[in-house]
Amino acid sequence: MAGVSSNYLKKRLLKLQVGFLLSEGPGNSKKVPMNLPRRIQVDNDLFLESLAGNLVLTRTKEGILMQGALGLTQARECDRCLEAFNHTFDLRIAELFASPPDANISAFAVDSNGEIDLAPLLREEALIEESYRSFCRADCRGLSAETGVNLNYERETGADPLMQIEGAAAIDPRLAVLKQLLE
């Protein structure tokens, strides 16, 4: 059986070899399809659930210009009902990876192995995306201000309030106290 550590893809897969492009003249480009359909580690504390799209890498005088669009999926907690869900978002990329590295031209650079690493770019974009509120669905009804019950379930099940508290308590131990009071 595979260990826990292999339940996700390593961020090594986010490195693209561009040495061949660097040795070509400015204007040469290559299309790079990306398809990582499994959970992948982007940083110590950051994972994406999937990543797919197309990138075009173009040799310029300053380095490698990366252009394209990626569809990303990230595990989030709904900002209304606090349930876990997969948030998908699109990322348009137009970023220069300088070669040789030059902070005045770009924060990103081709490394000494002739590779560009998507991870720092994805991390930056994921953190920006996380700063926006997101919901498990557009019409998420959130939590009851009085009982803390997830109102999405109330509509779906039509259960009486005590039953809902019971169901919610199975998920959230904080509600166990409330359940006791009602009993």
Ligand SMILES: [Zn+2]
């Ligand atoms: Zn929600």
